[in-house]
Amino acid sequence: MDYRFADRVKQFKTSAISETTEIIRRGKNVISFAGGFPNNQYFPDEALQRAFEQVFASGSGALQYGMIQGYLPLREAIGVKMSKNEIASKPEDILVTTGSQQAIDLVSRIMLSAGDVVLTENPTFLAALQAFSSYEAKVVPVEGDQDGMFPEDLEEKLQRYKPKFIYVVPTFSNPDGKVWSEARRQALLELAYRYDTLILEDDPYGDIQFRPEERYTPLIALDRQRTHVLYTSTFSKSVVPAIRTGWITGPGQIIRLLTQIKEAADLMSSSIDQQALYYLLRDFDLDAHVRMLGTRYREHMQTMQSYLKQLDPATVSWIEPKGGMFLWVKLGEQVDATALLAKAVEQGVAFIPGAPFYVENPQRNTIRMNFTQMSPQEIATGMERLVKVLGQEQRE
Amino acid sequence: MDYRFADRVKQFKTSAISETTEIIRRGKNVISFAGGFPNNQYFPDEALQRAFEQVFASGSGALQYGMIQGYLPLREAIGVKMSKNEIASKPEDILVTTGSQQAIDLVSRIMLSAGDVVLTENPTFLAALQAFSSYEAKVVPVEGDQDGMFPEDLEEKLQRYKPKFIYVVPTFSNPDGKVWSEARRQALLELAYRYDTLILEDDPYGDIQFRPEERYTPLIALDRQRTHVLYTSTFSKSVVPAIRTGWITGPGQIIRLLTQIKEAADLMSSSIDQQALYYLLRDFDLDAHVRMLGTRYREHMQTMQSYLKQLDPATVSWIEPKGGMFLWVKLGEQVDATALLAKAVEQGVAFIPGAPFYVENPQRNTIRMNFTQMSPQEIATGMERLVKVLGQEQRE
Numbered sequence: 001m002d003y004r005f006a007d008r009v010k011q012f013k014t015s016a017i018s019e020t021t022e023i024i025r026r027g028k029n030v031i032s033f034a035g036g037f038p039n040n041q042y043f044p045d046e047a048l049q050r051a052f053e054q055v056f057a058s059g060s061g062a063l064q065y066g067m068i069q070g071y072l073p074l075r076e077a078i079g080v081k082m083s084k085n086e087i088a089s090k091p092e093d094i095l096v097t098t099g100s101q102q103a104i105d106l107v108s109r110i111m112l113s114a115g116d117v118v119l120t121e122n123p124t125f126l127a128a129l130q131a132f133s134s135y136e137a138k139v140v141p142v143e144g145d146q147d148g149m150f151p152e153d154l155e156e157k158l159q160r161y162k163p164k165f166i167y168v169v170p171t172f173s174n175p176d177g178k179v180w181s182e183a184r185r186q187a188l189l190e191l192a193y194r195y196d197t198l199i200l201e202d203d204p205y206g207d208i209q210f211r212p213e214e215r216y217t218p219l220i221a222l223d224r225q226r227t228h229v230l231y232t233s234t235f236s237k238s239v240v241p242a243i244r245t246g247w248i249t250g251p252g253q254i255i256r257l258l259t260q261i262k263e264a265a266d267l268m269s270s271s272i273d274q275q276a277l278y279y280l281l282r283d284f285d286l287d288a289h290v291r292m293l294g295t296r297y298r299e300h301m302q303t304m305q306s307y308l309k310q311l312d313p314a315t316v317s318w319i320e321p322k323g324g325m326f327l328w329v330k331l332g333e334q335v336d337a338t339a340l341l342a343k344a345v346e347q348g349v350a351f352i353p354g355a356p357f358y359v360e361n362p363q364r365n366t367i368r369m370n371f372t373q374m375s376p377q378e379i380a381t382g383m384e385r386l387v388k389v390l391g392q393e394q395r396e
Numbered sequence: 397m398d399y400r401f402a403d404r405v406k407q408f409k410t411s412a413i414s415e416t417t418e419i420i421r422r423g424k425n426v427i428s429f430a431g432g433f434p435n436n437q438y439f440p441d442e443a444l445q446r447a448f449e450q451v452f453a454s455g456s457g458a459l460q461y462g463m464i465q466g467y468l469p470l471r472e473a474i475g476v477k478m479s480k481n482e483i484a485s486k487p488e489d490i491l492v493t494t495g496s497q498q499a500i501d502l503v504s505r506i507m508l509s510a511g512d513v514v515l516t517e518n519p520t521f522l523a524a525l526q527a528f529s530s531y532e533a534k535v536v537p538v539e540g541d542q543d544g545m546f547p548e549d550l551e552e553k554l555q556r557y558k559p560k561f562i563y564v565v566p567t568f569s570n571p572d573g574k575v576w577s578e579a580r581r582q583a584l585l586e587l588a589y590r591y592d593t594l595i596l597e598d599d600p601y602g603d604i605q606f607r608p609e610e611r612y613t614p615l616i617a618l619d620r621q622r623t624h625v626l627y628t629s630t631f632s633k634s635v636v637p638a639i640r641t642g643w644i645t646g647p648g649q650i651i652r653l654l655t656q657i658k659e660a661a662d663l664m665s666s667s668i669d670q671q672a673l674y675y676l677l678r679d680f681d682l683d684a685h686v687r688m689l690g691t692r693y694r695e696h697m698q699t700m701q702s703y704l705k706q707l708d709p710a711t712v713s714w715i716e717p718k719g720g721m722f723l724w725v726k727l728g729e730q731v732d733a734t735a736l737l738a739k740a741v742e743q744g745v746a747f748i749p750g751a752p753f754y755v756e757n758p759q760r761n762t763i764r765m766n767f768t769q770m771s772p773q774e775i776a777t778g779m780e781r782l783v784k785v786l787g788q789e790q791r792e
Contacts, residue, residue, distance in 0.1 A: 001592055001623045003650065004560060006509045006531070012656065040456040048459070049452040056445040060436040063444070063636035098494060102662035109530075113402045130660040134505075135402070164400060196397055227397045240459035242668040254399065260408065264526040266498035270666040272638040 007114070008136050020341060020352060027345035031382030033304075034352045036174065036325060037373040042296060043240050044280070044289055051279035055272055066271030069259045070096025070247070074278040078247050081281070085206070086221035087231065089249040095258050096247050098269045100204050103232035103248035105131045106258050106265065107165070107200055112137040117163040121149060123357030123366075125174045125202065128167055137164070141359035146176075146319055148184030151191060158195040165198040165230075171216045172205040172324025175357045175368040179216055179322050189219055192228045198254075199223075201231045204246075205324035207238045207290045208372075210298040214322065220250065227251055235277060237325070238290050243273040294323065300371040300379055301327060307383035315394050327369040328354070335365040335393060343392075349385040403510070404532050416737060416748060423741035427778030429700075430748045432570065432721060433769040438692060439636050440676070440685055447675035451668055462667030465655045466492025466643070470674040474643050477677070481602070482617040483627065485645040491654050492643050494665045496600050499628035499644035501527045502654050502661065503561070503596055508533040513559040517545060519753030519762075521570045521598065524563055533560070537755035542572075542715055544580030547587060554591040561594040561626075567612045568601040568720025571753045571764040575612055575718050585615055588624045594650075595619075597627045600642075601720035603634045603686045604768075606694040610718065616646065623647055631673060633721070634686050639669040690719065696767040696775055697723060703779035711790050723765040724750070731761040731789060739788075745781040 024034055055062050069075070075091035082089050097103040104127070112118070114136035120129070122141030132139050140161055143153040148170065157163070168188070170180035180188075192199050201219045220231035234246035248258065262268070280286070301320075304327055308316055315332035329351075331337065337353035344350055354366025371379060420430055451458050465471070471487035478485050493499040500523075508514070510532035516525070518537030528535050536557055539549040544566065553559070564584070566576035576584075588595050597615045616627035630642035644654065658664070676682070697716075700723055704712055711728035727733065733749035740746055750762025767775060 001647070003594070003647075004507075005653070006505070006507050006512070006560075008509070009506050009653065009657070012660075037461055040460055043456045043459050045452060045456050045459065049449075052448050052452075053445075056441060056448075060439045060441050063439050063441065063638040064436055065433055065632075065637040098662035098665065101660075105661050109402070110405050111400075111402050113404070116402070127660065127663065134657060134660045164402075198399070236461075240668075241461040242459040242666065242671075244662070244664065244666045251397070251399075257401070257405065261405070261530060264408075264497075264523065264530045265501050265661070266494040266640070267523065268640065269494065270638065270640045270669050272636075273666050273669065275638075 008134060011136050012134050020338065023341055023345055024350045027348065027350065029348050030345055030350050031348060031374060031378050031385070032350040033369040033371065033374065033382060034350045035370055035373050037370070038237050038241065038325070039372050039375070041375065042293055044284060047280055047284040048240060048276065050283065051276040054279035055275045062275055063272065066268055066274065068263045068268050070094065070269070071271055071274040071278055074274045077278055077281040082249070085218060087218055087249070093252050093255050094247055094249045095255050095262060096245065096269055096274055097262070098246070098266070099236055099244045100202060100232040100234040100246035101127055101131070103246055104128050104200065104202065106261055107230055107248070108132055108135050108137065110254070110257050110261055111164045111198070117161040119154070119157055119161070119163045119166040120359060121168060121173065122359050122361070123175050123354060124167070124359065125169055126357060128202065129359065139359050146178045148180035149188060151184070151187040154188065155191055158191060158197060163197060165200050166192065167200045167202065168219070169202045170219060171203055172208065172321065174205070174324070175326055175354060176328035177321040177324050177326045178319065182217065185217065185219055185222060189222050189228070197228070199229045201229055203231060203233045204237055206233065207293070208297055208325065209294045209323040210301070211322050212291065212294065230254060238286065238293070239277065239280065243277060245269065245273055245277055297325070297372050300376055303376045303379045304369060304371045304383055307387050310387055311390055312394050316390060325370055325372045327371055329367050329369060330363070331365040331367065331390070332394070333365055337364055337367045340389065340393060344386060344389045347385045347389050349382045349389070351386070404530060407532050408530050416734065419737055419741055420746045423744065423746065425744050426741055426746050427744060427770060427774050427781070428746040429765040429767065429770065429778060430746045431766055431769050434633050434637065434721070435768050435771070437771065438689055440680060443676055443680040444636060444672065446679065447672040450675035451671045458671055459668065462664055462670065464659045464664050466490065466665070467667055467670040467674060470670045473674055473677040478645070481614060483614055483645070489648050489651050490643050490645045491651050491658060492641065492665055492670055493658070494642070494662070495632055495640045496598060496628040496630040496642035497523055497527070499642055500524050500596065500598065502657055503626055503644070504528055504531050504533065506650070506653050506657055507560045507594070513557040515550070515553055515557070515559045515562040516755060517564060517569065518755050518757070519571050519750060520563070520755065521565055522753060524598065525755065535755050542574045544576035545584060547580070547583040550584065551587055554587060554593060559593060561596050562588065563596045563598065564615070565598045566615060567599055568604065568717065570601070570720070571722055571750060572724035573717040573720050573722045574715065578613065581613065581615055581618060585618050585624070593624070595625045597625055599627060599629045600633055602629065603689070604693055604721065605690045605719040606697070607718050608687065608690065626650060634682065634689070635673065635676065639666070639673060641665065641669055641673055693721070693768050696772055699772045699775045700765060700767045700779055703783050706783055707786055708790050712786060721766055721768045723767055725763050725765060726759070727761040727763065727786070728790070729761055733760060733763045736785065736789060740782060740785045743781045743785050745778045745785070747782070
């Protein structure tokens with residue numbers, strides 16, 4: 001049978017990294033820095049198990065249908081959590097989602113008609129691009145550097161494209177791990193006001209900080225009238241991925257519309273997981289846990305970095321991450337990272353070439369390295385292999 | 397700020413029953429038959445708690461990200477479950493979703509462009525209409541009776557509208573609780589073949605049977621080439637709603653596309669819930685549990701029905717449900733069920749007027765009564781009140 005699919009499917013791109021995934025899969029005993037998983041060893045298993053026990057102890061009503069918008073005590077707890085980060089948000093302005101991916105998707109769904117424009121960083125988060133393209137939107141990248149988008153290019157593109165929204169990951173971005181400066185955050189917000197354009201602030205990694213003394217103000221905290229910024233985050237990195245619980249907050253009018261469309265999309269996210277998360281936040285010191293994660297992941301990152309330092313800085317450069325999960329490495333101008341990956345996999349180590357993360361003008365000599373999933377010991381072994389491969393490349 | 401939403405949002409209808417929900421909320425001590433919840437008292441709490449313990453006992457890897465398509469052992473178990481219902485389906489042709497609502501939504505997303513037509517029963521499931529309208533589809537109802545759609549009208553509309561798919565709930569439908577006859581199922585499938593049109597078979601209630609000796613063959617089991625039927629079901633009714641776990645199966649090509657779009661939509665459903673469900677299916681006799689539910693809910697239904705029998709059959713009629721969760725009652729021609737609801741709520745009892753479930757030509761003298769959520773004792777008390785209100789109406 002010849003299925004007659006919707007127009008939006010014809011433009012839909014599958015994840016551009018599936019090709020590299022296949023290369024890695026073919027390798028043997030590969031230590032892979034290609035993924036984006038947190039480390040199992042640091043999961044708060046026991047606390048989470050106790051939290052689920054609390055749900056069952058609270059009676060069978062807990063297993064019934066819940067609220068579309070999300071379990072109210074959890075939304076209150078999320079409000080308290082965000083207030084520590086200068087974000088004031090009432091429970092009625094918070095929607096619980098199946099990870100922050102669903103938040104990105106639902107925002108796209110209410111905002112994007114075919115041909116509408118979204119402005120993004122370049123490179124940017126792949127799965128967000130997938131969501132935008134699934135609604136036939138056009139993605140236009142804004143030029144920038146390690147401090148964030150260039151205000152001049154942003155303004156020019158706001159004027160030219162009248163985008164529906166600007167998508168940014170300002171704190172420890174994926175893939176390149178950068179942190180926007182305060183000045184650039186302020187400039188972005190001012191331009192959003194001037195051109196009356198929404199910002200979708202994606203903050204999955206903000207909790208994973210290596211410099212607790214530094215503060216990175218979320219854009220939504222700068223948006224005092226609460227009119228121009230939608231903010232999404234998740235418990236996938238700070239608690240565990242398996243509960244698939246994220247949230248979005250922002251202007252009340254938009255949160256209400258998102259809640260309506262969430263009803264059509266899946267009625268509600270797992271309410272048993274939401275209740276467990278509420279008990280976890282009540283009974284477990286998640287702040288201390290997150291500080292522990294920051295300390296540990298910083299050690300992972302430094303182990304990884306120590307190996308890169310053995311190489312010629314003229315052909316291997318990177319900016320030390322201040323948090324998050326990724327180290328973004330620039331190789332010699334002539335290097336094609338995809339070709340390099342094949343050699344690396346032969347030596348038993350893998351990374352993700354940076355090119356697929358670019359909307360346009362891909363820099364083929366970039367690679368993304370995840371330092372959270374592997375243990376420090378695995379990182380050491382994997383990096384010894386990678387240094388050999390990169391050293392070889394430098395000599396060629 | 398004046399938000400510039402997508403076109404699809406402008407056509408989006410919120411649930412047409414929110415008005416009646418408000419009427420019911422204003423009442424005091426109301427016994428409500430308006431909802432669509434299963435009964436808490438029958439939940440397999442303990443078995444589910446043990447299942448979650450199994451997940452935690454299996455190690456921290458269980459709390460990591462899982463597969464987009466769903467936990468493989470669960471998909472295998474779903475395959476085994478469906479095979480008891482004559483549905484042969486391989487794990488690779490099953491996608492786990494956040495309830496069957498997400499399955500309906502994802503099918504709509506890959507199939508429906510603005511203006512595309514979906515054929516439905518009339519009345520039909522409201523939240524499916526919401527999903528269709530959220531993609532700017534046009535819903536065209538097909539005429540039918542208690543045995544299913546009329547093949548003549550279906551064929552005429554297949555010719556005239558060239559619909560993208562036909563949406564049906566052939567076994568214990570919501571709202572009207574009917575079961576399609578074998579002949580009508582066969583006729584539907586033959587017309588789907590003749591006009592090369594997909595069928596979306598929604599089967600959330602099929603497990604809840606009151607006549608275990610009768611068999612209602614799913615449409616997908618009749619579709620031997622596995623080309624024209626997508627089948628979705630859920631564990632919300634047979635296990636508990638809070639785990640929000642459903643699935644969809646059908647032609648492999650479509651399941652693969654749905655899996656790609658699921659990645660953009662929310663990456664994956666709660667994987668801790670999926671694993672718990674797998675252990676539940678492994679260690680708990682869900683078949684026996686579901687038979688118990690059928691026995692109990694049949695008693696609920698009969699209690700409800702015994703009160704209706706006290707009324708004048710000329711002005712209160714219904715067809716005894718063979719399963720599911722709803723009793724669909726037709727009142728005297730002159731009765732407006734919404735006006736009646738206000739009087740009923742004053743007497744401490746509620747139902748849902750049938751009109752909002754119609755795509756067109758609403759029959760204002762119909763009501764939908766849920767018999768699962770309330771206990772038999774509550775049903776007796778509520779029905780005494782309702783009989784009083786209906787008796788009053790008959791005399792007027």
